[in-house]
Amino acid sequence: MMEAKSFGSMSMHLDEDARIDCCTYPDCAPILTIDGIRFGFTITAAHRRLCGPVDVANARALAEAVAVYLAEVERLANPENSAADTSGRDCSKGAA
Numbered sequence: 001m002m003e004a005k006s007f008g009s010m011s012m013h014l015d016e017d018a019r020i021d022c023c024t025y026p027d028c029a030p031i032l033t034i035d036g037i038r039f040g041f042t043i044t045a046a047h048r049r050l051c052g053p054v055d056v057a058n059a060r061a062l063a064e065a066v067a068v069y070l071a072e073v074e075r076l077a078n079p080e081n082s083a084a085d086t087s088g089r090d091c092s093k094g095a096a
Helices: 053-077
Strands: 019-023 031-036 039-043
Touching: none
Parallel strands: none
Antiparallel strands: 019 031, 031 039
């Protein structure tokens, strides 16, 4: 018998009502929040008081993905920026 594994999926379509913040604390992991009129989303370390190398790696991966997202949004919002760096992973072709 196969062992069951957790699975989930979520999507957010951000509009002008979106609010994105990062709350920091002197002795706890920061909390990144994305809120809208009908949703709320938070990201923080698994162990709020014990940030370690995995948390740093995850935060760096998140920052890199957000930088690619920003570059693409800016490129698409202004066709004159069509030469922007689009070196991120092209997910339209499925996982490699």
